[in-house]
Amino acid sequence: MVLTPLIDFAGLSAYLTTPLDVIKTRLQVQGPFVRYTGWLHAFTRIWMIEGGRGMFRGSVPRVIWYVPASALTFMAVEFLRDTFGTEADSNEVTNLSIDKTSTTLPEVA
Numbered sequence: 001m002v003l004t005p006l007i008d009f010a011g012l013s014a015y016l017t018t019p020l021d022v023i024k025t026r027l028q029v030q031g032p033f034v035r036y037t038g039w040l041h042a043f044t045r046i047w048m049i050e051g052g053r054g055m056f057r058g059s060v061p062r063v064i065w066y067v068p069a070s071a072l073t074f075m076a077v078e079f080l081r082d083t084f085g086t087e088a089d090s091n092e093v094t095n096l097s098i099d100k101t102s103t104t105l106p107e108v109a
Contacts, residue, residue, distance in 0.1 A: 010066050010067055010069075010070030010071070011063045011066065011067045013066075014059075014062050014063045014065075014066035014067070015059050015062070015063050018055070018056050018058065018059040019056065021058070022046065022054070022056075022057055022058065023039050023042045023043055024039075026042050027039065027042055043055075
């Protein structure tokens with residue numbers, strides 16, 4: 001099945017990008033007391049204080065969330081592609097032009 005390697009890639013990519021999510025979350029929830037001055041400062045402080053374990057904190061729930069979400073996304077895309085097709089029919093309208101003279105809306109500069 002084609003879906004299995006894609007799900008594996010979704011789990012791997014979610015795991016590998018966890019440090020970026022940890023840094024983003026720490027910057028967002030630091031509150032009125034500023035602990036981090038930027039993403040590089042947050043990275044160095046987390047790495048020095050908590051080490052690699054701190055950088056990958058929350059990776060298991062993240063992977064558990066992303067794997068089913070990616071699987072459902074791929075299944076929906078494949079279903080829609082099979083249902084509606086990807087190639088244009090010869091009788092189908094491929095270009096659409098809009099007549100601007102018959103509109104009642106004012107033109108935006």
